[in-house]
Amino acid sequence: MDLREDVEKYIKKKYKASPEYLWKRYPDYAVFRHEDNRKWFAIIMDVDADKLGLPGTERIDIIDVKIDDLMLRDILLQQEGFLPAYHMNKGSWITILLDGTVKVDEICNMIDASFLDTASRKKKDKFCQAKEWLVPANPKYYDIEHAFDETDEIDWKQGARIIKGDTVFMYVGAPVSAIFYKCKVTEVDIPYEYEDKNLSDRAKLYKEEGTQYYHGNLYVPDDLESIEL
Template identity: 40%
Template sequence: MDRQQFIAHMQNRYGTAPDYPWAKLPDYAVFRHGDSGKWYALLIKIAASKLGAESDALVEAINIKVAPGVAGSLRQQPGVYPAWHMNKEHWVTLLLEGPMDDDELLGWVDDSYRLTWPGKKRTMTL
């Protein structure tokens, strides 16, 4: 899945347009819940070395929230890293065009959306 496909999915699935809050980082897009403004995904373009790879090539990645206790086991999969610039216990970074199947990646985005839903509606179905 490429960047434009991901953005289109976010708009179609959740009705969320990307927010670009940092002028110095124009490729960083935040996806927020419309009612609360709470983040559920962050689309970034960073050097792979910032994720622990040996390359300085730029990669597209997303930060998402995961359920407590899931981050450690999820990070054992290829293309999943400790969250870049986020709480590493509750967030992970996934390569957008990585080895993870698109459906699995989008399933994790669904989980992040539910986990960050404000109030008691966290059990909502998508």
């Protein structure tokens, strides 16, 4: 079995995605996409070497995968076996040679990353590994010490990358400077209507707190107040 077959077998087994052959002119170009949002996460092609900027004219198997991390993309392009994306957006995709230059495990890792980069939120929750987060809680605005006195579950402001199953450590800053609770995220993207009990005097509270650390002129605008610079 050649490397192309190994990669296709990996995708089919892990992601239950079958190749789609979309072009009559290129019958061996295989697209793999998500079933729900229909986004592509990989395309396997056979291309003339000279079209990739390589010597010779023999046909070479390649795979294009999505890569959102531009710094990682630039690093990979300096390594043998990685090329600017062929046929796809060079700013967000990358080409990997399927000739043995890059190890199959590394190729599979790149496919996994591409799959997650293009997945729906629901699918990301299913495939992403749980992470741990340290979340600050200001006792001036929320009684975190007694938050769980009468319930086992509370709502909290959601960070952009937090997903169901993650662990959150609730941290209280100075003068307490301690972790109060270790929590498990049970739900995300909960609709809510925000109401701040301190809205009317929030600027005053922030100013009082700020003067503890800064002794110059301190100005805190009220909510929705615009400042001309």
